Amino acid sequence: MKVLVFVEADEGRIKKSSFEATSYAAEIAQDTVAIVFGILDLIELNKLGTAGAKEVLRVTDSNFEPSNIMAVSTAISQAFIKENFELLVMAKSSLADPVAARVSIKIDASLVSNVTDLPDMANGFTVNRSIYTGKAFAKTKLTNEKKILTLRKNTVLILENGSDPKVEVFQPNAKRSDLAVKILSKEKTSGHVLLPEADIVVSGGRGLKGPENWGIIEDLAAALSAATGCSKPVSDLDWRPHHEHVGQTGVKVSPALYIAVGISGAIQHLAGVNSSKFIVVINKDPEAPFFKAADYGIVGDAFEVLPKLTKAIYEAQE
Amino acid sequence: MFSMKILVCITHVPDTTSKISFKDEDSKFDNSGVQFIIGPYDDYALARAVELKEEKGGSITVLNVGLVETEPTIRKALAIGADKAIRINAEPKDAFFVAHQIAQVVKVADYDLILTGRESIDFNGGQVHGMLGELLDMPSVSPVMRLDVEGNIAKLSREIEGGKECLEVKLPMIAGCQEPIAEWKIPNMRGIMSARSKPLNVLEPFDGGHRTFVENFVMPAAKSGVKMIDAENISELVNLLKNEAKVL
Ligand SMILES: Cc1cc2nc3c(=O)[nH]c(=O)nc-3n(C[C@H](O)[C@H](O)[C@H](O)COP(=O)(O)OP(=O)(O)OC[C@H]3O[C@@H](n4cnc5c(N)ncnc54)[C@H](O)[C@@H]3O)c2cc1C
Ligand SMILES: Nc1ncnc2c1ncn2[C@@H]1O[C@H](COP(=O)(O)O)[C@@H](O)[C@H]1O
Numbered sequence: 231m232k233v234l235v236f237v238e239a240d241e242g243r244i245k246k247s248s249f250e251a252t253s254y255a256a257e258i259a260q261d262t263v264a265i266v267f268g269i270l271d272l273i274e275l276n277k278l279g280t281a282g283a284k285e286v287l288r289v290t291d292s293n294f295e296p297s298n299i300m301a302v303s304t305a306i307s308q309a310f311i312k313e314n315f316e317l318l319v320m321a322k323s324s325l326a327d328p329v330a331a332r333v334s335i336k337i338d339a340s341l342v343s344n345v346t347d348l349p350d351m352a353n354g355f356t357v358n359r360s361i362y363t364g365k366a367f368a369k370t371k372l373t374n375e376k377k378i379l380t381l382r383k384n385t386v387l388i389l390e391n392g393s394d395p396k397v398e399v400f401q402p403n404a405k406r407s408d409l410a411v412k413i414l415s416k417e418k419t420s421g422h423v424l425l426p427e428a429d430i431v432v433s434g435g436r437g438l439k440g441p442e443n444w445g446i447i448e449d450l451a452a453a454l455s456a457a458t459g460c461s462k463p464v465s466d467l468d469w470r471p472h473h474e475h476v477g478q479t480g481v482k483v484s485p486a487l488y489i490a491v492g493i494s495g496a497i498q499h500l501a502g503v504n505s506s507k508f509i510v511v512i513n514k515d516p517e518a519p520f521f522k523a524a525d526y527g528i529v530g531d532a533f534e535v536l537p538k539l540t541k542a543i544y545e546a547q548e
Numbered sequence: 549m550f551s552m553k554i555l556v557c558i559t560h561v562p563d564t565t566s567k568i569s570f571k572d573e574d575s576k577f578d579n580s581g582v583q584f585i586i587g588p589y590d591d592y593a594l595a596r597a598v599e600l601k602e603e604k605g606g607s608i609t610v611l612n613v614g615l616v617e618t619e620p621t622i623r624k625a626l627a628i629g630a631d632k633a634i635r636i637n638a639e640p641k642d643a644f645f646v647a648h649q650i651a652q653v654v655k656v657a658d659y660d661l662i663l664t665g666r667e668s669i670d671f672n673g674g675q676v677h678g679m680l681g682e683l684l685d686m687p688s689v690s691p692v693m694r695l696d697v698e699g700n701i702a703k704l705s706r707e708i709e710g711g712k713e714c715l716e717v718k719l720p721m722i723a724g725c726q727e728p729i730a731e732w733k734i735p736n737m738r739g740i741m742s743a744r745s746k747p748l749n750v751l752e753p754f755d756g757g758h759r760t761f762v763e764n765f766v767m768p769a770a771k772s773g774v775k776m777i778d779a780e781n782i783s784e785l786v787n788l789l790k791n792e793a794k795v796l
Contacts, residue, residue: 240709240710297708297713299678299687299688299689299690300681300687300688303678303682323709324690324691324706324707324708324709325708327666327667327673327674327675327678327690328674328677328678328681328688328689328690328724329678330675330678331643331647331673331674331675331676331677331678331679331681331682331688332678332679332681332682332688334644334675334679334682334759335644335647335678335679335682335683336682339759340644340759340760341643341644341673341675341759341760342760343672343673343674343675344672344673356763358766360672361670361671361672361765362562362568362669362670362672363669363672364768365567365568365768366568366570366765366766366767366768367765367766367767367768368671368762368764368765368766369762369763369764369765369766370760370761370762370763371760371761371762371763372759372760373758373759373760373761374759407685407687410687410717410718411687411689411715411716411717412715412716412717413713413714413715414714414715414716415713415714416708416711416712416713416714417711417712417713417714418708418710418711418712419710419711420710422710424709424710425709425710426709427709429795430795454796466728472693472707472727472728473707473709473710473711473712478564478588478669479564479588479589479726479727482672486795487789487793487795487796497564497565498564498565501564504768505768507793507795508789508793508795510785510789511774521774521776522771522774523771524771524774525771525772525774525775525793526774526775526776526777526785526788526789526793527774527775527776527777528776528777528778528779528782528785529776529779530779531779534779535779535782538782539782539785539786542782542783542785542786543786543796545783545786546783546786546787546790546796
């Protein structure tokens with residue numbers, strides 16, 4: 231089988247989830263090719279080889295802006311058809327979702343999102359995917375000849391033994407209608423760990439009382455190289471930006487460790503975090519429902535517990 | 549003035565507080581005791597549609613691909629402010645099936661703006677808006693956090709990881725919506741009364757298949773129970789995270 235992987239980068243660095251997608255593809259097929267958009271240096275592209283790609287297709291034509299859903303979909307579809315791929319793999323993201331959907335129509339593929347493990351190819355092609363916002367899974371068969379998967383985080387370990395890939399420029403044919411969407415501006419925090427990508431997430435809830443108290447969350451996050459998140463009321467109140475809001479109606483995370491501070495554990499919040507490997511809950515109320523979903527719990531006042539925890543983590547790192 | 553025709557695609561999904569379970573040897577969703585609602589993201593889309601109509605005039609049609617049990621959910625959307633409704637009488641088998649059904653309706657109706665949720669909360673695909681865009685050869689943007697219309701231009705902001713991006717696109721277009729695009733609207737008494745007499749057209753499904761097939765459902769493994777750690781003994785937590793969970 232020949233597999234194409236759509237790779238995303240952020241600030242010149244390939245996203246960790248895209249390395250995962252590359253290794254996922256390499257676990258299935260020898261013939262793994264990555265497609266990347268925009269300008270990236272060769273050192274970065276070679277890392278795709280380490281993660282399992284045999285070849286990298288670069289799209290550098292500025293008509294194919296890396297965040298233009300329509301243009302990126304066109305380019306991927308053309309590469310897919312031209313080189314007779316059978317499977318397209320990508321890490322789930324706010325860009326990958328709409329891109330996967332558009333490509334599936336262009337190339338006539340079956341599409342399954344939120345895939346949580348490697349395919350079972352014994353009898354057709356079947357994968358497990360997360361549904362009901364992490365509350366269940368569905369074993370799903372892809373019936374078309376061509377197939378697309380978007381992966382949830384932590385589906386496979388990133389391979390580290392591949393060699394440098396062959397790197398080539400791929401020149402798609404631009405479609406005028408793809409340029410109809412004009413990107414006017416971008417606002418982005420930089421230098422922070424992206425929430426959906428993070429291995430560790432520290433989240434604060436209404437228990438922190440106000441945005442001025444977020445220092446203790448950020449300090450703990452810094453000690454752990456973690457991303458910060460929050461509950462919905464916190465972003466509704468504008469204490470934190472919307473893209474940090476975790477849960478059923480926000481970002482769904484599946485880090486190795488999720489630390490919830492001053493969050494009660496409403497079912498809508500849990501829906502966004504219940505595929506985390508380990509959950510730590512810090513809450514002053516021993517009856518807080520979040521403890522039922524936790525692996526480790528501390529009953530205590532966040533304002534006392536967090537500085538101590540941050541200190542203990544730095545000490546353990548010494 | 550240009551009067552906009554807006555289509556809002558809504559799902560009929562278990563309330564966000566529902567416990568999910570399956571029956572018939574994990575082959576079917578068990579809906580006993582489950583409350584159904586308009587998908588939360590679809591509800592944002594609908595709320596924004598109502599605001600746009602208040603600002604600029606026009607009409608709102610809501611559409612659902614579903615069997616007869618979705619009608620109370622559709623009526624609720626009418627009570628919130630949609631003018632008319634269409635139900636395509638079929639079980640929504642997968643996103644491709646749904647997008648294909650919706651596309652057939654749009655092809656003969658010329659909507660200026662098609663709003664969906666960023667994703668459904670049952671299957672969470674985030675696929676229908678993009679598929680629909682491709683089937684109709686229209687631009688689709690998702691997830692959209694802000695949407696204004698000036699003349700025949702939509703001005704949007706789209707969430708990107710760690711921030712947002714501002715975009716402009718000519719109508720017709722498709723937007724997959726999420727908060728804070730608008731605040732959810734609660735139907736008032738007048739809305740509920742008038743919803744009863746608003747038209748709800750039922751269409752038989754168009755020819756078209758699906759591309760995926762659920763073999764069975766699986767519940768996640770239960771948590772083994774929480775280990776409580778004394779607040780005075782924080783180093784114990786660090787120790788467990790390091791040596792037991794191995795996440796540090
Ligand atoms: C359709 C729908 C969708 C929703 N989607 C989401 C979603 O995606 N994400 C989400 O988060 N919510 C969502 N919600 C809201 C959800 O139901 C809860 O209201 C919300 O999660 C509560 O946020 P919280 O835990 O921060 O606040 P609260 O429920 O107010 O809890 C605060 C907690 O802090 C604790 N606390 C207070 N002081 C301290 C202290 N000094 N130290 C330690 N602990 C302290 C309290 O004991 C309490 O447990 C949704 C709701 C609806 C209806
Ligand atoms: N059965 C359906 N009927 C009408 N609209 C739907 C249906 N399923 C999905 N949609 C729309 O498409 C969006 C994305 O759904 P999904 O691709 O399933 O995540 C939803 O938020 C709805 O707006």
